[in-house]
Amino acid sequence: xxxxxxxxxxxxxxxxxxxxxxxxxxxxxxxxxxxxxxxxxxxxxxxxxxxxxxxxxxxxxxxxxxxxxxxxxxxxxxxxxxxxxxxxxxxxxxxxxxxxxxxxxxxxxxxxxxxxxxxxxxxxxxxxxxxxxxxxxxxxxxxxxxxxxxxxxxxxxxxxxxxxxxxxxxxxxxxxxxxxxxxxxxxxxxxxxxxxxxxxxxxxxxxxxxxxxxxxxxxxxxxxxxxxxxxxxxxxxxxxxxxxxxxxxxxxxxxxxxxxxxxxxxxxxxxxxxxxxxxxxxxxxxxxxxxxxxxxxxxxxxxxxxxxxxx
Amino acid sequence: xxxxxxxxxxxxxxxxxxxxxxxxxxxxxxxxxxxxxxxxxxxxxxxxxxxxxxxxxxxxxxxxxxxxxxxxxxxxxxxxxxxxxxxxxxxxxxxxxxxxxxxxxxxxxxxxxxxxxxxxxxxxxxxxxxxxxxxxxxxxxxxxxxxxxxxxxxxxxxxxxxxxxxxxxxxxxxxxxxxxxxxxxxxxxxxxxxxxxxxxxxxxxxxxxxxxxxxxxxxxxxxxxxxxxxxxxxxxxxxxxxxxxxxxxxxxxxxxxxxxxxxxxxxxxxxxxxxxxxxxxxxxxxxxxxxxxxxxxxxxxxxxxxxxxxx
Numbered sequence: 181x182x183x184x185x186x187x188x189x190x191x192x193x194x195x196x197x198x199x200x201x202x203x204x205x206x207x208x209x210x211x212x213x214x215x216x217x218x219x220x221x222x223x224x225x226x227x228x229x230x231x232x233x234x235x236x237x238x239x240x241x242x243x244x245x246x247x248x249x250x251x252x253x254x255x256x257x258x259x260x261x262x263x264x265x266x267x268x269x270x271x272x273x274x275x276x277x278x279x280x281x282x283x284x285x286x287x288x289x290x291x292x293x294x295x296x297x298x299x300x301x302x303x304x305x306x307x308x309x310x311x312x313x314x315x316x317x318x319x320x321x322x323x324x325x326x327x328x329x330x331x332x333x334x335x336x337x338x339x340x341x342x343x344x345x346x347x348x349x350x351x352x353x354x355x356x357x358x359x360x361x362x363x364x365x366x367x368x369x370x371x372x373x374x375x376x377x378x379x380x381x382x383x384x385x386x387x388x389x390x391x392x393x394x395x396x397x398x399x400x401x402x403x404x405x406x407x408x409x410x411x412x413x414x415x416x417x418x419x420x421x422x423x424x425x426x427x428x429x430x431x432x433x434x435x436x437x438x439x440x441x442x443x444x445x446x447x448x449x450x451x452x453x454x455x456x457x458x459x460x461x462x463x464x465x466x467x468x469x470x471x472x473x474x475x476x477x478x479x480x481x482x483x484x485x486x487x488x489x490x491x
Numbered sequence: 492x493x494x495x496x497x498x499x500x501x502x503x504x505x506x507x508x509x510x511x512x513x514x515x516x517x518x519x520x521x522x523x524x525x526x527x528x529x530x531x532x533x534x535x536x537x538x539x540x541x542x543x544x545x546x547x548x549x550x551x552x553x554x555x556x557x558x559x560x561x562x563x564x565x566x567x568x569x570x571x572x573x574x575x576x577x578x579x580x581x582x583x584x585x586x587x588x589x590x591x592x593x594x595x596x597x598x599x600x601x602x603x604x605x606x607x608x609x610x611x612x613x614x615x616x617x618x619x620x621x622x623x624x625x626x627x628x629x630x631x632x633x634x635x636x637x638x639x640x641x642x643x644x645x646x647x648x649x650x651x652x653x654x655x656x657x658x659x660x661x662x663x664x665x666x667x668x669x670x671x672x673x674x675x676x677x678x679x680x681x682x683x684x685x686x687x688x689x690x691x692x693x694x695x696x697x698x699x700x701x702x703x704x705x706x707x708x709x710x711x712x713x714x715x716x717x718x719x720x721x722x723x724x725x726x727x728x729x730x731x732x733x734x735x736x737x738x739x740x741x742x743x744x745x746x747x748x749x750x751x752x753x754x755x756x757x758x759x760x761x762x763x764x765x766x767x768x769x770x771x772x773x774x775x776x777x778x779x780x781x782x783x784x785x786x787x788x789x790x791x792x793x794x795x796x797x798x799x800x801x802x
Binding site: 194219222223226246250253256260274277287452 | 504507511530531533555556557560564567583589592597598763
């Protein structure tokens with residue numbers, strides 16, 4: 181029942197101060213996802229002993245090199261490992277051209293299918309919908325087409341308490357309880373929901389917002405998420421520079437987190453100019469105390485919480 | 492007067508066992524050259540504290556990802572560092588298309604000029620010729636168009652011994668000695684070459700041969716070089732596999748070194764299957780004792796040697 185994010189890269193623009201470029205590895209139960217894929221991502225995956233066997237979906241936010249230049253190498257390595265399962269890549273229009281051109285010149289025919297879906301940077305779309313979660317794009321405010329991604333678990337079922345009565349229930353009766361209803365018989369309650377179940381776990385959610393200017397239009401998409409990654413390239417004394425380069429300050433990232441009422445904020449996409457990142461963290465915590473830095477190799481988990489499901 | 496090679500990557504196909512993909516950094520006096528540029532090369536350059544300021548020439552042997560996927564990231568990082576000097580890139584036809592497509596989608600206009608020269612993989616050409624050295628391509632026998640590179644110092648001048656007579660010589664007389672001739676006056680030797688000079692240093696040379704099948708047609712190009720890098724992807728028990736994949740064994744690399752009469756051999760481009768490389772080294776040394784492994788971060792220097800210049 182894990183919902184675990186591993187930071188693979190936290191730097192913007194170019195690798196520096198032993199920090200790599202943007203990439204994150206998200207594990208949600210038996211699904212694994214890769215979000216952005218800067219140069220060296222495949223080495224980082226190896227360094228942190230992450231497994232690629234279950235990776236079926238890669239999400240690329242935009243076509244700045246620090247977010248995608250590790251992709252072709254990763255595809256090639258998966259091919260060398262005799263991958264056979266299809267891989268789904270979501271990214272901006274043009275990413276497919278780039279992949280195709282590399283494969284053409286390397287004279288490579290991948291042994292697995294790549295399904296590419298071009299994302300529309302101007303509107304939010306549900307791009308993945310399975311039994312466990314949905315993935316929805318979030319339009320970012322960046323210099324070139326760019327989308328964030330919201331990973332949200334599906335509403336969960338009520339949890340059956342231990343009871344000897346369960347053995348007497350039919351499959352339909354158990355499903356009725358799991359779906360949050362009393363089991364009725366002749367207009368009477370046969371098995372009461374409260375007696376036989378605990379409330380469902382709250383569906384967990386993670387929003388990845390990089391790269392973007394400070395822009396409050398993203399707030400409705402990320403409202404109340406458990407975990408928000410928001411780029412914070414600069415300190416607030418460079419907000420003019422952030423605006424000009426379509427980036428955000430740590431203070432701005434924290435302001436978005438506060439206004440969206442999220443549970444926890446992770447700061448990342450740090451400018452090369454900052455070797456010591458503690459001033460960025462301090463600045464964010466002044467606005468939003470539950471902030472932390474994206475540290476490579478660090479895992480951030482969202483625990484199951486049995487609060488009542490939101491309406 | 493340094494002639495120093497730094498190994499940045501030594502693995503074939505994919506990074507593994509903490510080894511990166513092909514790249515080498517060559518320093519010859521005040522020139523620096525980059526040979527191949529696998530993914531992560533820019534991080535390796537940083538790790539080993541190499542300077543990019545004097546880098547003006549990049550040589551890419553062929554368009555397999557393990558030899559060039561770090562190039563676009565490196566170009567981008569040079570741009571972020573406000574590089575202004577033109578950069579010369581030599582590589583197979585198509586590399587320019589790849590670079591252009593990346594720049595198009597990232598909407599990047601580099602602040603420095605890139606001069607691209609497409610190499611002909613079917614014939615040897617002098618592609619660089621300046622006061623200090625020539626760089627000549629060597630046709631490789633690989634699955635896709637591929638060239639090796641021979642870096643060879645220009646013939647050097649005779650070295651003036653310390654002598655109080657020097658102050659009495661004219662500029663022309665000194666040059667006559669440096670060019671290896673006695674200074675004559677009225678049909679007599681005025682200043683004897685042997686008295687006033689030591690023989691010139693032998694021009695140093697380095698040949699980079701990756702990737703290639705065992706093919707003796709390269710021998711004339713690499714005859715008697717001081718340093719030969721020859722790929723040795725496999726051990727000799729896999730020479731059939733090497734043949735099929737257009738690669739060489741360590742034994743074959745050593746055989747080429749022996750037949751070409753080179754001074755020293757460096758083995759590299761190791762298959763992922765070998766974590767321990769000592770068997771490859773042992774195999775090569777049975778044929779050619781002065782062999783060594785390409786170890787990342789290791790520097791291999793060619794010392795000046797005052798043997799008589801070759802004819």
